[in-house]
Amino acid sequence: MVLLLLVVLLPQQILIATSRGQASVSVTNETGTAAVAAVLLAHPLGLTVSLDGATARVTLNDRVFEFDVGSPFFRYDGAAYPLVGAPYIARDTLFLPLHWLADHVPRLLPSRYRWNPLLARLDERPAPAAAAAAGVPTTNPITGLRLAHTIVVDPGHGGIDPGNPGLTLPRGVTEKDITLGIGKLLRAELVRRGLNVVLTRATDTLIDLASRPLFCRADCDLFVSIHVNAMPAGRRQTQVNGVETYFVSDAKTEDQKRVAQMENDALRFSPAGSGGPLGFILNDLQLNEYLRESARLAELVQGKVAAIHPGEDRGVQQGPFLVLAAARRPSILVETGFATNQKDGAFLGSTEGQRKIALAIADGIVAYLLEFERKIAGTGGGQAR
Numbered sequence: 001m002v003l004l005l006l007v008v009l010l011p012q013q014i015l016i017a018t019s020r021g022q023a024s025v026s027v028t029n030e031t032g033t034a035a036v037a038a039v040l041l042a043h044p045l046g047l048t049v050s051l052d053g054a055t056a057r058v059t060l061n062d063r064v065f066e067f068d069v070g071s072p073f074f075r076y077d078g079a080a081y082p083l084v085g086a087p088y089i090a091r092d093t094l095f096l097p098l099h100w101l102a103d104h105v106p107r108l109l110p111s112r113y114r115w116n117p118l119l120a121r122l123d124e125r126p127a128p129a130a131a132a133a134a135g136v137p138t139t140n141p142i143t144g145l146r147l148a149h150t151i152v153v154d155p156g157h158g159g160i161d162p163g164n165p166g167l168t169l170p171r172g173v174t175e176k177d178i179t180l181g182i183g184k185l186l187r188a189e190l191v192r193r194g195l196n197v198v199l200t201r202a203t204d205t206l207i208d209l210a211s212r213p214l215f216c217r218a219d220c221d222l223f224v225s226i227h228v229n230a231m232p233a234g235r236r237q238t239q240v241n242g243v244e245t246y247f248v249s250d251a252k253t254e255d256q257k258r259v260a261q262m263e264n265d266a267l268r269f270s271p272a273g274s275g276g277p278l279g280f281i282l283n284d285l286q287l288n289e290y291l292r293e294s295a296r297l298a299e300l301v302q303g304k305v306a307a308i309h310p311g312e313d314r315g316v317q318q319g320p321f322l323v324l325a326a327a328r329r330p331s332i333l334v335e336t337g338f339a340t341n342q343k344d345g346a347f348l349g350s351t352e353g354q355r356k357i358a359l360a361i362a363d364g365i366v367a368y369l370l371e372f373e374r375k376i377a378g379t380g381g382g383q384a385r
């Protein structure tokens with residue numbers, strides 16, 4: 001039913017409006033994902049394409065977007081972004097997912113492009129005058145933040161890796177569904193507050209563990225991974241409940257080791273050799289700065305989520321999480337509750353519970369960024385990271 005609705009809503013044509021004129025471009029849906037032929041975009045948008053093996057370099061407005069044919073992501077400015085479908089070649093023509101043009105391009109080049117979903121229309125605006133582009137910071141009326149920030153939100157697991165099945169989640173639901181639900185709600189809330197957000201996955205697909213931190217590169221301030229906890233079989237299995245937030249470090253307690261082992265276990269779904277020993281990555285971290293910042297972010301997020309959570313406040317924890325170690329930004333992992341506890345499971349499985357968790361994580365992130373901006377203003381710095 002939902003699928004049918006989506007197909008009906010997909011535009012057959014999109015309109016591209018520029019100061020040089022307008023053009024209609026047809027959308028194909030032959031692989032189940034809306035796509036547009038790059039050659040058709042070349043005319044109105046002045047886009048150029050060069051193919052080198054399976055790699056397609058698409059230049060738009062002097063910006064280079066790099067695609068791998070058959071892979072549902074693209075690279076831009078040193079970071080990777082997910083796509084709902086993969087670029088493909090048919091009849092000697094490169095087809096790019098409409099998602100890239102309608103969603104990512106307006107978000108990455110907001111001063112140049114705006115997408116109107118109701119009219120299926122992409123507007124190109126004239127290049128801003130040099131003075132306006134000078135980048136004088138203005139205060140965001142919702143958050144009070146003065147700088148632009150990008151948050152990478154990482155819904156744990158996905159695709160063939162269901163995460164923990166738990167005992168108390170609604171029928172057919174596993175950890176990967178909860179993390180995706182919270183991740184999307186978190187994205188919506190952060191975007192509403194004027195922050196830029198990149199999701200490592202927006203659908204039920206598996207992104208291997210080693211690739212997730214690659215989403216957090218040049219244009220990324222924070223990395224937030226979302227997970228659901230579980231207790232192993234035993235006397236305490238159904239009793240233990242509540243929320244805890246991790247930052248990367250050596251595990252100090254048995255419980256911390258258990259959670260890190262559980263989340264790192266997704267490594268078995270990664271291609272052989274792509275992981276690399278965790279110790280190596282940990283040694284290589286600029287530990288001091290990231291540790292301190294990550295610990296503070298963890299503290300603020302934990303405080304906000306614990307305040308709305310039906311379970312216990314299990315506090316800030318540390319563990320050797322592969323997914324956090326490689327991000328090279330302040331990064332945390334939120335274990336949003338126990339799928340082995342009745343009350344936690346019901347909360348996590350409900351839309352209202354997921355929404356409350358997402359809003360609380362957003363509150364913690366904004367509190368951290370406000371503090372961070374005050375700190376760099378105090379030291380005379382002024383550069384967004």
Ligand SMILES: [Zn+2]
Nearest residue numbers: 156163227228
């Ligand atoms: Zn997990």
